[in-house]
Amino acid sequence: MTISITLFVILAVFIIPLSLDKERTIIDTIIVLSLCVLSIGFILWSAFSIKYVFYQDHLFVKGGLFRSRIPYEEITRILTTKEIFTGYRLLSSKDGIEIYYKSSSLGSVKISPKDIxxxxxxxxxxxxxxxFDK
Incomplete structure (x- = not known):
């Protein structure tokens, strides 16, 4: 639902000004539509390419361009969370977990595995x- 609303807003932000501009050229239209497609593509890629892989010595978390390699020995705390709008997050639902680890520049990463x-x-x-905190 959040992704749908976000995509709709992005589409509106690009298309409405473009349709109201009576002096636009074909180049203006191409540039605006290209930026719109790139923005929507990036969000869809980030949202639908999320995966979590357990390797022998680390957890690999990936979503679009964003990726984290979390060594198991650096994980300090895990808690369940419903807060999806703050922090570093690679999640696709509102029910997730937050993994705190020592080498994180933001302190933690929020993820939403299919089966928590x-x-x-x-x-x-x-x-x-x-x-672990619930």
């Missing part, structure tokens, strides 16, 4: 000393 319970049990296997 299976994801947390896998983290527990790989990070037995991590603190």
């Amino acid at each position: 319970e299976i994801f947390i049990s896998e983290i527990k296997k790989r990070c037995p000393n991590v603190h």
